[in-house]
Amino acid sequence: MKSSQHKTTEWSDSVTLTVSDNKPRPVLTVSPSWLSPGASVTLNCQVEHPSAGWSFYWYKAVPDLSEKSSSYELLPDGSGTAQDSYIIHGQTHTAGYVCRAGRGDPEYHTDHSQPKFVWSADVHSAASLTVSPDRVQHFTSDSVSLTCEGNFTEWRVRKFSEDGRLYSDCRRMTGSTCNIYTSKSDTAVYWCESGSGEFSSAVNITVQNDGNGPILVSPVHPVTEGASVSLSCSLRTQKILSNVFFYHNDKLIQNDTRGELKISAVSKSDEGFYKCQYSGRESAQSWMSVKADGSSSPVWLIVGLVCGVSLIIILLLLLYRCRRTNSETFSFTYHHSMKLCSEFNMGNMGQGTITLYPH
Template identity: 35%
Template sequence: MDFRALCVKLVMSVIILLCAHDQKIDAASLHILPNRLQFFEYEAVTFYCDGVDYCEVVHKVKGKIKTCPNTKKRTPTGSSCTITNVYLDDSGEYWYETEGGIRSNSINISVTAGSVILESPAIPVMEGEAVTLSCRNKLTPSDFMADFYKYGVHISNTSTGNMTIHKVSKSDEGYYKCSILGVGESPESWLSVTETKTDPSSQPSCHIYLVLRTVFTIIMVALLLLLVGLLHSGKIGATNPNLSSIP
């Protein structure tokens, strides 16, 4: 193969690999349905791997979920798997991994044998949006009095079982739980809030960094290939006969 053609092919391969790597990192996203962090025992939960054709869902303690391959389905934007019945030991942190070694964000769920759960979003809420926390009674779906707590401190009492924060802010982030008189108390779950980006240059600067990194890598590869080519053609390292005759 012509040496220059080989150089071009190698440089193009580097560009493709770098771009693919950046896209995979940006695309690695895990979400679940129902979109909440707490589940009653024996409920079903589905994990969605966005942006990838194939993924393996991993539990921090148990490792790869063995039941997922039997229920795995492909969707237009990725793939999914379902645990048809969750148990107490299914509580914990989950993420997904691809064949290429890319790891997604993690989601920490709680499974309870009790009669009360707090329904809060499993994924971060954008600052300024409205978010509703629902106290759910396993025994009855009708409205009921519910108390809500943040870090164990009572913050609200409602007759509908729901508490809405109309414009959520970073200060609303924290551990929440709820209780229903005469029924029980839910586990605690973390409400995550994502700050609105006010600096318009923050996102372009990230792209500039990626472009500069790619260009630098290409230049280094090209220089290395040039050096190898010169050595291969004998233009470097040849001994000068005039210099060798000097006493």
């Protein structure tokens, strides 16, 4: 009878297993960063080790000033989507977003991502941010005031710096105004958040690090189509300069003795990056945004209503007369009246007698 023999192998190499209480944190990206009229916003949520089985959750960040942070509200149909992207339509104002992921049964969730923001430059009535002095570019050690405006008692100014850091507190906040003495690190996007969860429009601030170089003086907020705007070049020691070169999207557009670039009636084609050059030194470039004139739509609506009502009245009169006259007379009167209506409306539109002022 054979005896059983037990054989063993050599020991394997050791493996270290680490168990961590820290949950993984996904990375959220937002595209585009700046809103344009009619554009949709796409959110993408990326986990560190992507694999099958993840579900994704999408949230709107709501300012919570008492906690110096934000609370999260689930977006419509944003619970447990199979896709790692989410599209938002109709977003018009500055907003913050957050995502997280989950999988398994019971479901294991990651931490929430860091909030990411989509910014709108358009000023709206609920909340707004004004900058004094009203320009994008500033010299180092300039005194700049950022003021939050709206029907709210509590505010905070937020800052998203060039290196991707988000700051929640203003170093010198007095009431609704944040006062800064500019340094290079203050180059950033700024906006206001109210205690009621409202976001203001966002502005770019650029700090010129070259003490001897010029800055471009350009408006912080979008310029309305049809309005006039002036851009100029300035030194720390000399505010008014002459013989300045102005560039639009890196193309030279003015080179003469004037120290100012004046656009009498701004159009959408004037939107873009601008910079100036003086004595061989260039300023940084700044984006000038152009927004549609909100008064144009009511003008066309009024003109259309006047013409439409006029045509209805004329047609009713013609129908009444049709019973008393023959078809030849009707045809002549109708075409003659249509011509009069057309001439009347074209004449009024040409005169531009209706004037609406943007608020």
